[in-house]
Amino acid sequence: MKLRLLSLLGLPAALLAKGTPGPVEAKLAALEAAAKAAQSAGDNGWMLVSSALVLMMTGPGLALFYGGLVRKKNVLGTMMQSFILMALITVLWAVAGYSLTFGEGSVFLGDLRYLFLEGVGGAPNADYAATIPQQTFMIYQLMFAIITPALICGAFAERMKFSAMLLFMALWALIVYFPMAHMVWGKGGLLNAFLGGKLPCFDFAGGTVVHVTSGVSALVCALHLGRRRGFPSDAMKPHSMVLSFIGACLLWVGWFGFNAGSALAASSLATSAFVATHFGAASAAIGWLVIEWLRTGKPSVLGGISGAVAGLVAITPASGFVKPFPALIIGFSAGIVCYLMCAVVKNKFGYDDSLDAFGVHGAGGSLGALLTGVFATNAVNDALKDSAGKPVALGLVDGNPGQVLNQAIGVVIAWVLAAVGTLIILKICDAVLGLRVEAENETEGLDLSQHGEEGYILEA
C-alpha cells in the first residue's frame, strides 16, 4: 500500500528501499506528510474547480437563463442583477458574511471570529473540510451566497429599481442567507446534522439554504411588488429562448460543482453526488416534457430546460445521500410538480412570479428536501456514526421514518425565516428608496431607464 502510494506520488522507490539513515518514525512521518499533501492537492484542485463552476452558474448561467426569458428591453437590466451580486455579495462575505455563517456562534448565527477573513488562510478548518485550505472552503461557500439571492431576481424581473434591488440583496444576505446557512452548515447550527445540531436535517448542497429560502423570498417579492404593468393581458414572451437555452445548459454543468463539490473532497461521495445530480436533471426534463406534451400537445424547449433546472434544484439536498435510482424518482417528480406550480397554480392565484423563481426553486427545493428524508441512505453517506462506530440509519429507506419529519421542520424554518425576513426587508427598501421603477420607466424598459444602455443595437 505504502509502496504503491509512494510510486503514485512520484517518489523514487529507491528512497524507500535504501532509505536514509535515521529512525523509522521519521520516515513514517515523512510518508504520512507526503500522503496528506497528495490528498490535499487532489481535493484542493477539485474544490477550486468546483468553486469556479458554481460562480459560472450565476454568470453567465443564470444571467443568460433569466436574460432570455424577459422582454428585450429588460435583457441588460436582468443580466446586471445577477452580475452585480457577484460583486456585492463577495464584498459582504469578505467583511463579515463568512464569519456570520461559519463562525461558531449561537445556534442561529455565527460569531465574528473571522471578521475581515482574519485567520482564514492555507490551514484547513477540520470542522468543515480537513483536507483543503480554509480559504478554499471560504471561496467555495461564497459562490453559494452569490447565486442564492440571484435566483430571487426571477420573481421581480422587469420592474424593480436597481438601487432598491442592491439594498434588498445586501439586507437579504444578512438577515436571511447567513443565518439559514449557519443553521444548516455552520458548526453548532440548529439544523446541522453533522456538527451538533439539535434538529438534524440533511441538506447536502442547499435545498433549504439555497432553494427554499430564495424561492419563498421570491414569492413574497412577487406578491409585495405586484404584477408587471400589463400582466397578464399583454404578451410577455421570452425574447430569446436561445439565450435561455445556453444559460440552462451552463446551469446543468455548473451544478456538478454545486452538488459534487459539496462533498468538499475529490472523493467517492463526490462521484455519487455527481451521478445523482445528473440523473435528477435528466429525469426531471423528461417529467416536465411528458406532462406538458400531454396537456398542451407540444413538448417545448422551455419546458425541457425548466424541467432540468427543477430536477437539479430538487436533487440538491439529496445529492450526497441517495443512490442513482432514487435520484431518477426525485427528478421525475420535481419535473411534474414544478410544471404544475408554474403552469397551473400560478395562473390560479394570479401572482406574477415573472420567471418562476418560486415555482421552480421554492417548490422544487421543498420537494427535494422532503424526499431527501425518504431516500437518504448510509449506503451512500456513512459520515454519521453511532457510539459504536456504526453508520446510523439516515432516511425512511434506512428505517428512520422520523427523518422525514426532521426534514419538514427544516423546510418550515426556511419558509418562515425567508418569508418574514423578506417582508421586513421589502418594507425597509420601499420606505427608503421605493421598490418599483416609475410606470414610464417600466414601459421603456430597465435597460434604458436603469442603466442608460440597450441590449441590442442591430443597426449600429
Add this chain to the structure above:
Amino acid sequence: MKKIEAIIQPFKLDEVKEALKGIGIDGMTITEVRGHGRQKGHKEVYRGQEYNVDLLPKVKLELVVPGGRLNDVIKTLTAAARTGKIGDGKVFIYDVADAIRIRNDDRGEAAL
C-alpha cells in the same frame, strides 16, 4: 400606370421574384410586414402561459407597371405566390398619377 401592392407568404418571395423577372419585370420594393386577414394566428405556450400570435410575418411587395402589362403581371404574380391554402395573402391595385426617375428626370412610363 398601375401600382401593385401584394402581400404574400415570406417563403414565396423568391418564386415570385423569379417569375416576375421571367416576364421582364425588374424593379420592385420589398418590406417585411406583419398582419393577418382571415387567417387566424397561432398559439404559443411558455410554461403554461398561452399567447395568441395573430399578426404573422408576411412580405409586402410593391411594383409599378405600365397599364398595358397589368393583367399579365397579376397573373404571373398570383400564380407564383399561390399555395391554395389560407394565408396566401392579397393583391391591391392603385392608379399612379406619375413617376419620376431621380437620376435624369424621366417622366411617366419611361421612368419605370
